[in-house]
Amino acid sequence: MDKVGIFYGSSTGNTRDVATRLRRAFGEEDADLYDVSETPADRVSAYRNLVFAASTWGTGELQDDWERFLPALRRLDLAEKRVALLALGDQQNYPETFAGWMGVLADELTAGGAVLVGRTEVRKYAFSASNSVRDGRFLGVVIDEDNQAELSAERIEHWVRQLRSEFV
Numbered sequence: 001m002d003k004v005g006i007f008y009g010s011s012t013g014n015t016r017d018v019a020t021r022l023r024r025a026f027g028e029e030d031a032d033l034y035d036v037s038e039t040p041a042d043r044v045s046a047y048r049n050l051v052f053a054a055s056t057w058g059t060g061e062l063q064d065d066w067e068r069f070l071p072a073l074r075r076l077d078l079a080e081k082r083v084a085l086l087a088l089g090d091q092q093n094y095p096e097t098f099a100g101w102m103g104v105l106a107d108e109l110t111a112g113g114a115v116l117v118g119r120t121e122v123r124k125y126a127f128s129a130s131n132s133v134r135d136g137r138f139l140g141v142v143i144d145e146d147n148q149a150e151l152s153a154e155r156i157e158h159w160v161r162q163l164r165s166e167f168v
């Protein structure tokens, strides 16, 4: 597997923490970690395997630093890149827009030729609606540090095992 580039945006630190744990689970030799608020978007070009990690704000929207990162990312060629999405969300307080940005970003990435990997099951979550679900499965992985922090370690470990087989 080629080295993985993990790009995260975090407003209150939860996504930073989860992205750091994700990197540790891959091992430092297999993954690099970037905060999108202090990284030029063209760093993305160095990787064939990518994790885009962000929290959810507003009503199902992408975290602010990630919103600012997007215009420059859109100018890059992401064709053939393997991209896995990781969303932080809160299913109890935002059950109608749980991790909602995933659908929009996933569509944009696949329209640009990227290959979406790392989809996961929705069981063990409780919410009523979400743009992060398609055909009954999440478009990436969703971590809920507000309500299910005790499940995060297992979710991260399981996802890393899955990504090791879906990355190239």
Ligand SMILES: Cc1cc2nc3c(=O)[nH]c(=O)nc-3n(C[C@H](O)[C@H](O)[C@H](O)COP(=O)(O)O)c2cc1C
Pocket: 009, 010, 011, 012, 013, 014, 015, 016, 054, 055, 056, 057, 058, 059, 060, 061, 063, 088, 089, 090, 091, 094, 097, 098, 099, 100, 145, 146
């Ligand atoms: C004002 C506000 C709006 C939020 N909106 C949503 C939302 O629409 N959907 C969701 O799943 N989580 C929502 N959240 C929950 C955050 O995504 C969650 O707390 C996350 O862990 C924050 O991660 P961060 O510290 O990396 O930014 C919201 C939180 C706040 C405070």
